[in-house]
Amino acid sequence: MSANDSPELLTITPQGWNPGSWRSFPAVQQPDWPDEAAHEAVLKKLATYPPLVFAGESRALMRSLGEVSAGRAFLLQAGDCAESFDSYDANSIRERLRVILQMAIILTYSAGVPVVKVGRIAGQFGKPRSSPTETIDGVDLPSFRGHNVNDIGFDAESRKPNPKRLLRAYNQSASTLNLLRAFTKGGFADLSRVHQWNQEFVSTSPQGQRYERLAGEIERALRFMKACGLNHDTIPALHDVDVFTSHEALLLGFEEALTRRDSLTGAWYDCSGHMVWIGERTRELSGAHIEFFRGISNPVGCKLGPTATVEETLGICDALNPSRIPGRLTLISRMGAANVREALPPLLRAVKDAGHPVVWACDPMHGNTYTSPTGHKTRHFDSILAEIRGFFAAHAEVGTWPGGVHVELTGDNVTECVGGSDELLDGDLPLRYETMCDPRLNGRQSLDLAFDVAEMLRSSQ
Ligand code: PEP
Ligand code: CO
DSSP: OOTTTOGGGGGSOOTTOOTTGGGGSOOOSOOOOSOHHHHHHHHHHHTTSOOSSOHHHHHHHHHHHHHHHTTSOEEEEEEOSSOOSSSOOHHHHHHHHHHHHHHHHHHHHHHOOOEEEEEEBSSOOOOOOSSSEEEETTEEEEOOOOTTTOOSSSSHHHHSOOTHHHHHHHHHHHHHHHHHHHHHHSSTTOGGGTTTTSOHHHHTSHHHHHHHHHHHHHHHHHHHHHHTTOOTTTOGGGTOOOEEEEEEOOOHHHHHHTEEEOTTTOOEEETTOSEEEEOGGGOOTTSHHHHHHHHOOSOEEEEEOTTOOHHHHHHHHHHHOTTOOTTSEEEEEOOOTTTHHHHHHHHHHHHHHTTOOOEEEEOOSTTSEEEOTTSOEEEBHHHHHHHHHHHHHHHHHHTOOOOEEEEEBOSSOOOOSBBTTTTBOGGGTTTTOOOSSSOOBOHHHHHHHHHHHHHHHHHTO
16 A cells, blocks of 8 residues: 555554653753753744644655655755755755756656655754764863754854754744745746756866756757647646755754644644654664654654664664555665675665565765865765665665665865865865865766766666
């Protein structure tokens, strides 16, 4: 049975669950709010605010992800590691959307597979940290946990968690989403604009020229379709696209405040984003995050790093998708290029044998981070690609569908990851290293990646 046939399937609230039931479970990676009453007052206020997304939209995404789990579509989930309160303007949102649309068109056209587009956007603020404190020159301060918690500056005032930031995160998410809706439904995403999507700094590069050729072919195909009587009026998909939002649902108080009952089906939805995921550091089966996620009806994801066992993975599937609804659960493997060939196949086999209809996505970023001699946290394009190759090879070995990729990128011309066909070097990193958290692929590297993944996808069919 698919979510398509029965959107009511998730209306049965799991036993003992309510939007706040996570509070009796151990919640890791939550900030130490200096004034808990002030934090609770902010949450109370947020609970009165309008939902950011609507249940029907999340259900539409779940149906599309159901197609991915059945091997008939591919998931592209991409965006910032952490959105910022500082670099927040219409241009940067448009550039991020633009690069996602370009990648999707490369994948769709070259591999002939529909692409489900999900941004790490309009809510991707909270960051889990490996240590609660950071020490520089003997000074010990709370770690930066994302702009919805504290600020990145290394002084006591900046690092003090401030719950008012949650209100600002809500407002920024709302206006980002508003712009995304305008761009995706208001003409910017029209397929006849494939040429215009090519950014200026990209179009002069080899990747940009390769993209131009592909856009030329698409234009010819569109002219052919038009001549056959198929045009914009008869096919709305030519001028509208669906780009969904997602983030790591880390701060459970915030997520609880935005969890609402859908009036149509009676089911609970976390209306802070269409899809939410659990990070590698918060996926403990007996923990608060799993408790919260099991009762919301959105499509959900869970990261799986190299230490994930078969038991844990099956436990996550059973906890989050007991009714085995296709598209409900995306498992995001982030093993590292060196581990993926060994670590992934046993998990793929176990999930397949258990009959769980999951989407398997590859996050080739988080297992391949290192510090360059310049002191910057970076990733090499070759390792990113190597992990995706290993991911495809693991699926080919087990006979499962390599459902998608989950990447950190920006449309801007930053220098945060090394390699790619521009051969960015360690020494280039200080030029434009602008990320709030992890290093992102720039626009050109993102197109490089899309062409390479399209080839893998084509040969895996
Ligand atoms: C992230 O996606 O930015 C992240 C922190 O990933 P992970 O939970 O896989 O470490
Ligand atoms: Co990250």
